[in-house]
Amino acid sequence: MAEEPSDRAYWNKLLKLVMRHTRGRGDAEDLLHSAYIRLEQYRAGHAVDNPSAFLLRTASNIAIDIHRHERLWAPDDLNQDVQRPDDAPLQDEVIAARARLARVKEGLARLTPRTREIFLMHRLQGMKYREIAIHLGISQSAVEKHIAKAALFLTEWTRDW
Structure with a gap:
């Protein structure tokens, strides 16, 4: 069986691989952490022969998903008919702000x-x-x-x- 991600040296080695596979993204540690969580969830019902490969592939896939999401919502072309997320405050935030204003x-x-x-x-x-x-x-x-x-x-x- 392959090495387990249990010690810091192993984690650092994986982190370097993730950084290389994701083109040096600054959030490689977050990607690897999310991949590790998915590994543990997957292990609950399946056997994993190579945890390192699983972690690397999962971290790369998460990075791809993030990139696609950022590209979809990036304001590259203001003329696009893409639905943008609503920046309006949530109702509970409005209620709390009104309460603070009344207090002031x-x-x-x-x-x-x-x-x-x-x-x-x-x-x-x-x-x-x-x-x-x-x-x-x-x-x-x-x-x-x-x-x-x-x-x-x-x-x-x-x-x-």
Whole structure:
């Protein structure tokens, strides 16, 4: 019977073979690991005379499958009528994001009106501290303190959300 993939030196030898057969793909270790899992699943019902050959062939086949999948979904030609995967968030992600947003809105409502105004001017309108200070007629240091106060409160308020 052929060698078993049980020690590190044997695994490294197989890894080099997989890298050579898959043209130096950076994920050779992942390919070999997936092939090993398939080997063990196959062994549950069948005898394997040459585990090395099985692992090498399976890793190569997995690499081919990955390459075909990447080529199918690659944006080579934007005019192709190929159905692309939907990049929209999943429903549970939308629900979780809405819950977080509601929590942040509730936290914003708990800030003093002045702190909330300054924080929103900076975060939503993109105003710089100096611009806010001039606009409101206060010192830049006061703006910094309001924003720090709001950021600290909201960080604590939304912790574990």
